Structures are given as structure tokens and as C-alpha cells.
Amino acid sequence: MFDIIIKTLRTGRVTSKYPLKPDIAPVGFRGKPELIPDKCTFCGECTRVCPPGVIWLTKEKEEETLTLSYCGCIFCGMCEEVCPSGAIRLSQEYELASKTKDDLLTIIRRTV
Amino acid sequence: MTVEDEIEIMGQRLNRKIKGLFGRSLSIREVDAGSCNACEVEVNALSNPIYDLERFGIHIVASPRHADMLLVTGPVTRNMELALLKTYNATPEPKLVVAMGSCACNGGIFGETYASSGGVDRFMPVDVYIPGCPPRPQAVIFGLMVAVDKIEQKIRKLEVKA
Numbered sequence: 001m002f003d004i005i006i007k008t009l010r011t012g013r014v015t016s017k018y019p020l021k022p023d024i025a026p027v028g029f030r031g032k033p034e035l036i037p038d039k040c041t042f043c044g045e046c047t048r049v050c051p052p053g054v055i056w057l058t059k060e061k062e063e064e065t066l067t068l069s070y071c072g073c074i075f076c077g078m079c080e081e082v083c084p085s086g087a088i089r090l091s092q093e094y095e096l097a098s099k100t101k102d103d104l105l106t107i108i109r110r111t112v
Numbered sequence: 113m114t115v116e117d118e119i120e121i122m123g124q125r126l127n128r129k130i131k132g133l134f135g136r137s138l139s140i141r142e143v144d145a146g147s148c149n150a151c152e153v154e155v156n157a158l159s160n161p162i163y164d165l166e167r168f169g170i171h172i173v174a175s176p177r178h179a180d181m182l183l184v185t186g187p188v189t190r191n192m193e194l195a196l197l198k199t200y201n202a203t204p205e206p207k208l209v210v211a212m213g214s215c216a217c218n219g220g221i222f223g224e225t226y227a228s229s230g231g232v233d234r235f236m237p238v239d240v241y242i243p244g245c246p247p248r249p250q251a252v253i254f255g256l257m258v259a260v261d262k263i264e265q266k267i268r269k270l271e272v273k274a
Contacts, residue, residue, distance in 0.1 A: 015164045016250075019257065020124075023250050052214070052221050072218030074245040097242045097255030101217075101233075104243060 025092045030075045032093040035068055037108040040087035042066060046079035055079060064110050070096050071104040125257075137169045138260070141179035141203065145196050146228065147186030150246040151213040155183065163249045170256065176200075181208040181259065187215040187228040188235065200236050208259050210240045212252060217241045 016023060025031060042064045044057045054072040058065045068088075079088045098104055142155050158165045159172060173179050176199045188196060200209070211232045214220035219230030232238050242255035 014161050015167070016162055018163065018250050019168075019253055025248070052219070052223060054218070069218070070243045071241055072214050072220050073243060074214055074221050076245075094244065094248050094251045095254045096244065096247075096251065097240055097258045099240055099258060101241060104217075104241065 025094055029092055029094070030077050030090045032070060032096055033068060033073065033075070033077075033079060033088055033090050035066065035106055035108050036087045036089065037110075039085045040066060040108060040110075041085050042110060043084065045082050045084060046088055049078045049082045051076060051078065062111055064112060066108050068106045069101075069104055070106075071101050137171055138181060138256075139171050139173045139179045140181045140183050141173055141176045141199065142183045142185070143176075143196060143199055145184055145186040145192040145216070145232070146189030146222075147213065147215060151185035151215075154246045154249055154252060155185070155212075157249045158252060163253065165253070176202040177204065179203055179207075181210060183210050183212050184216050184232045185212045187219050187222040187230060188232055190227050190229070193229065193235065196232075197235060208239045209236055210242065210255060210259050211238045212242045212255070213247060214243050214245045217243055220245060 042057060047053075047055045047057050047066075052072050052074055054069045056067055058067070075090065077090050080090050096104065142152070144152060155172070157163060165172075176182065180203075182199065182203060184196065186192070200207075209232065211217050215222055216232045219228065222228045222230070224230035229235075240255050240259040242252060244251050247255070
């Protein structure tokens with residue numbers, strides 16, 4: 001009993017001050033995937049490997065569009081692994097909550 | 113203004129709003145609509161000493177009739193459709209629905225199949241989406257901040273109606 005009290009007092013305060021102070025995710029945390037438009041070659045490798053299928057490539061006559069939706073993304077990192085040009089990178093960012101689904105889309109375009 | 117300043121202001125605003133709008137408390141009913149339980153583990157973590165949601169006056173309650181907010185996890189399986197709708201109808205107005213986790217947002221890894229309907233927004237208006245598989249407890253706290261911003265608009269709408 002006495003030991004437990006001593007231990008509790010020694011531990012001190014553990015509550016994080018999160019909304020008041022930013023909390024940085026640990027190294028290796030898989031957060032928001034980011035597309036780098038300059039590096040992307042629109043090969044479509046990531047669309048094939050994505051398990052929930054939230055990355056899709058649309059090809060029109062003059063424009064190619066790569067869309068990534070965080071809504072449904074399981075943050076597995078397979079797109080980052082498979083990308084030959086390193087155009088997808090998983091960042092440490094995790095504050096993704098939004099009021100609409102459209103805010104959760106990332107779109108990059110290129111003209112052919 | 114740096115990002116740190118912004119977050120600090122947001123935290124203070126959340127506390128003030130909850131105190132002002134709900135009489136110091138926001139009650140959450142957590143609904144498991146066929147989740148894999150990873151999201152539930154994160155919700156449990158919210159009430160431990162490290163994240164301690166009670167310090168903001170946010171409580172997790174045992175009945176939808178006591179709740180201001182539904183926190184739905186999981187892709188809404190066929191067996192949970194009716195239960196989820198009943199829970200939604202039992203929650204008093206003004207109510208908020210927060211879709212927590214990628215499954216609740218969009219079906220996630222379960223997708224749309226015979227047994228899973230793919231997203232909470234098929235059945236009810238969703239106010240806030242929190243993506244993540246599962247989202248970190250900090251991400252859920254951030255989502256609640258976003259949601260509280262929204263309920264102010266809803267209360268105003270009800271006042272205009274009345």
C-alpha cells in the first residue's frame with residue numbers, strides 16, 4: 001500500500017497538454033500521404049497497389065489527374081513503397097478531421 | 113502567427129465553447145457499427161490519465177438519450193444498420209454525428225460489400241469526418257474541436273426555427 005502511494009507520487013503528472021501544445025508524432029508514424037507534383041510521372045502504380053482503392057488516375061484527352069482521398073485511406077504506406085519516382089511520401093501530420101469530404105481530397109494534374 | 117500559437121488559441125476556444133454552449137459538458141455516445149475495435153481502443157485511451165478527455169468537460173455516456181454527439185466507428189454492417197438508425201433517432205436535438213476512422217468515413221478497408229454498406233453518411237448527415245486507421249487520440253481531440261465549431265451553427269439554426 002505504502003509503496004504504491006510512493007510510486008504514484010514519484011510518477012507525477014502524466015496528462016499531455018495536447019490541444020494547448022502541439023504533440024509531434026513519433027518517428028516512423030505513418031500520417032497524411034503527400035503527393036509531390038513535380039516528381040509524379042502518372043504511371044498509376046500506386047492506384048494498383050492501394051488496398052482500399054482511394055487513389056485513382058483519370059486520363060482525358062488533354063489532361064491526366066491523380067486524386068488521393070484521405071477519407072478511407074488506411075495509412076499502410078504501400079503507395080510510398082511502390083512509387084518508382086518517390087512522388088508519394090507519408091508525413092507525420094495526423095490532424096486531418098474535416099467537415100466535408102471534398103476537403104479530404106488531394107488532386108494533382110498535368111497536361112499531355 | 114505560428115502553428116503553435118494557432119493551436120493554443122484553438123484549445124482555449126474549445127474549452128470556452130463547451131462551457132458556454134453545453135453548460136460545461138459535452139456528452140458523447142460511442143457507437144460501434146461493425147468496427148474492428150481499433151477505434152474503440154483509441155476511444156478508451158481518450159479517458160486515460162494521459163489524454164484525459166474529462167478535463168474539457170467531455171464525457172462518454174451510456175445512452176444516446178443522454179448524448180449530444182454520436183461518435184460512430186466502423187463501416188456500418190448490415191446487422192448494425194437498424195441499431196445505428198435507432199440510436200440516431202433516440203439522440204435529442206441538436207445532435208452531432210462524428211464519423212471516426214476511415215471505415216466510418218468511406219468504408220475504408222472493408223469497402224462496399226454485401227455485408228458492409230461503406231460509410232456512415234449513407235444513413236445520416238455526418239458533421240465531421242476523422243480519417244485514420246485508427247486515428248490517434250490527439251487526432252480525435254482535434255476532430256472534436258472541429259465538431260464543436262459546427263454545433264454552434266446548428267443551435268443557431270434551431271433558434272431561428274423556434
